[in-house]
Amino acid sequence: MSNDIALMVKGLTKSYGKVRALQGVNLQVQRGQIFGFLGPNGAGKTTTIRCLLDLIRPDGGMVQVLGINPQADPVTVRAQVGYLPGELSMEDNLKVEGQLRYYSDLRGNKIDWDYVRQLARQLDLDMRRSIKNLSKGNKQKVGVVQALMHRPKLLLMDEPTSGLDPLMQQEVYRLLKEARDDGATVFFSSHIISEVDALADRVAIIRQGVIVEEAEPQQLVSMALRRMQVRFKEAVDPTPLGDVAGVTLLSQSNGVVAYLQVEGEMDGLIKALAAFPVSDFEMERPSLEEIFLKYYKGQEGN
Amino acid sequence: MYAEFKHTLRRLRGQIIGWSIGLGVYSWLMVSLFDSIVNIEGFEELMASYPPELLSFFGDSMLAITTPVGYIDIYYFLYMPIIIGIFVVGVGANLLVGDEENGTLDLIMAYPVSRTALFWGRWLGFAAGTAVILFISWLSWVIPAGGVGLDLTWIEFMRPFLPLFAILLLFGGLALLLSFFLPSARMASMLAGGLLVANFLLDGLANANGDLKKITEYLPLHFHQGGDAITELNGEWLIGLLAASLAFAILAWLRFQRRDIRVGGEGSWQFALPWKK
Numbered sequence: 001m002s003n004d005i006a007l008m009v010k011g012l013t014k015s016y017g018k019v020r021a022l023q024g025v026n027l028q029v030q031r032g033q034i035f036g037f038l039g040p041n042g043a044g045k046t047t048t049i050r051c052l053l054d055l056i057r058p059d060g061g062m063v064q065v066l067g068i069n070p071q072a073d074p075v076t077v078r079a080q081v082g083y084l085p086g087e088l089s090m091e092d093n094l095k096v097e098g099q100l101r102y103y104s105d106l107r108g109n110k111i112d113w114d115y116v117r118q119l120a121r122q123l124d125l126d127m128r129r130s131i132k133n134l135s136k137g138n139k140q141k142v143g144v145v146q147a148l149m150h151r152p153k154l155l156l157m158d159e160p161t162s163g164l165d166p167l168m169q170q171e172v173y174r175l176l177k178e179a180r181d182d183g184a185t186v187f188f189s190s191h192i193i194s195e196v197d198a199l200a201d202r203v204a205i206i207r208q209g210v211i212v213e214e215a216e217p218q219q220l221v222s223m224a225l226r227r228m229q230v231r232f233k234e235a236v237d238p239t240p241l242g243d244v245a246g247v248t249l250l251s252q253s254n255g256v257v258a259y260l261q262v263e264g265e266m267d268g269l270i271k272a273l274a275a276f277p278v279s280d281f282e283m284e285r286p287s288l289e290e291i292f293l294k295y296y297k298g299q300e301g302n
Numbered sequence: 303m304y305a306e307f308k309h310t311l312r313r314l315r316g317q318i319i320g321w322s323i324g325l326g327v328y329s330w331l332m333v334s335l336f337d338s339i340v341n342i343e344g345f346e347e348l349m350a351s352y353p354p355e356l357l358s359f360f361g362d363s364m365l366a367i368t369t370p371v372g373y374i375d376i377y378y379f380l381y382m383p384i385i386i387g388i389f390v391v392g393v394g395a396n397l398l399v400g401d402e403e404n405g406t407l408d409l410i411m412a413y414p415v416s417r418t419a420l421f422w423g424r425w426l427g428f429a430a431g432t433a434v435i436l437f438i439s440w441l442s443w444v445i446p447a448g449g450v451g452l453d454l455t456w457i458e459f460m461r462p463f464l465p466l467f468a469i470l471l472l473f474g475g476l477a478l479l480l481s482f483f484l485p486s487a488r489m490a491s492m493l494a495g496g497l498l499v500a501n502f503l504l505d506g507l508a509n510a511n512g513d514l515k516k517i518t519e520y521l522p523l524h525f526h527q528g529g530d531a532i533t534e535l536n537g538e539w540l541i542g543l544l545a546a547s548l549a550f551a552i553l554a555w556l557r558f559q560r561r562d563i564r565v566g567g568e569g570s571w572q573f574a575l576p577w578k579k
Binding site: 105 | 405
């Protein structure tokens with residue numbers, strides 16, 4: 001495995017009884033990248049992350065985290081990783097600082113407490129409060145601090161902004177980008193498309209335990225379906241446009257306006273339009289959300 | 303491992319203090335009542351007048367209640383496996399699975415601590431906590447004993463605590479092992495506690511029924527000497543109990559090594575039942 005690769009997953013499978021949670025996940029994450037792992041609830045995001053930390057054992061496939069097999073040497077992997085679980089639970093009878101000191105103990109007391117306090121200040125987290133008195137959002141802040149406090153080489157975050165208000169979400173995005181700028185790799189799962197769009201350098205979409213797409217967010221957008229509205233100078237029969245490869249004629253209005261859906265290259269459509277008296281056209285680029293939903297249309301059909 | 307050992311003791315702190323105070327006060331009270339009870343006129347005759355079935359349930363100690371050995375056995379060691387058993391069975395079953403059910407284990411396991419270190423750190427914390435409770439009880443017998451004519455040395459007082467410690471580790475280890483197979487820590491503690499009580503009852507009934515002896519001589523409480531250890535500690539039995547405790551702990555550790563950590567909540571049966579496809 002190249003030194004540039006932080007995470008490599010090949011053919012990862014995992015079943016819970018009859019439920020096939022992962023059906024051959026393949027992923028590769030470069031070092032220094034923020035990688036978004038997008039999928040709805042139950043798609044396999046959390047299962048994948050938990051396999052990376054040897055919290056659960058895959059049925060098949062290969063995993064390497066920072067060049068190490070987590071099943072063979074989980075302690076070395078975990079020493080270099082910061083993890084934020086999707087369902088964060090902590091000991092209610094401890095104060096925030098006590099909880100963080102326990103986590104520090106587990107890391108051999110090598111934590112820079114000035115940095116911990118700085119993180120807590122940035123997230124507006126009071127370390128003197130009891131865990132049991134914290135709101136979900138404040139507990140999430142403790143989770144973010146514990147994941148970052150040892151300046152890990154790799155951050156595995158399962159829905160990192162869950163429960164946080166928009167201001168704190170922005171602060172977490174900033175912290176993750178700072179970590180990336182300091183050389184860390186960030187792998188985070190989310191079902192919030194705007195979050196992935198705002199944060200990720202690269203994104204993978206998982207559906208029913210299989211990666212269905214992996215690309216840069218902008219690349220995904222450009223590869224996806226676009227909708228086009230063409231206005232003609234006079235009434236025409238736009239039916240031939242629907243015969244162009246990748247083009248679907250959605251509707252027309254008196255032969256003057258045609259609504260088309262285009263998938264992939266535009267070349268064939270542009271050439272076909274040359275034969276028509278075009279007065280104007282508009283193209284709608286889809287949002288990442290629409291792309292995401294496109295991948296899930298098939299799932300609903302199934 | 304040390305971090306987990308320390309953490310386990312800290313988490314059990316409240317229970318350790320509560321049990322130690324409770325049993326310490328009880329032991330102190332029993333010591334101070336010794337001379338009053340043994341000097342009650344006709345006390346031995348009263349005991350002897352009890353139904354023979356009842357007397358045999360409690361063994362020979364009932365008739366020797368006015369002697370230091372009989373007194374300590376009847377008022378402490380006879381039923382302490384059941385009383386302190388409540389503590390060890392509850393703690394054993396929740397030692398790791400309790401954290402799994404409340405969701406905290408998921409994050410702890412993401413720290414650079416091996417499963418082996420986590421398991422044995424917690425098990426040692428549990429063993430140390432149990433030892434502290436017994437130590438306080440022992441002190442509560444030893445310190446006031448001289449003043450009431452309970453003429454035993456501190457070593458003689460110490461001896462019966464050793465098999466008691468071993469039997470508690472054994473049932474705690476059993477609860478821990480069961481927690482990895484049963485759907486919840488609650489069920490594991492109920493089953494381990496039920497087995498402990500069943501063993502206690504069978505052991506008592508076996509004193510009156512020779513046929514039951516054939517079964518109970520293979521059960522753990524048969525090897526719990528109780529107050530008899532004051533005069534002579536059976537080293538082989540003690541080693542056997544400690545070995546069995548360790549065997550349960552090792553089996554639980556092996557199971558924990560191979561186990562998927564749940565995110566939270568109670569689980570389902572861990573067996574692949576042949577009729578469930």
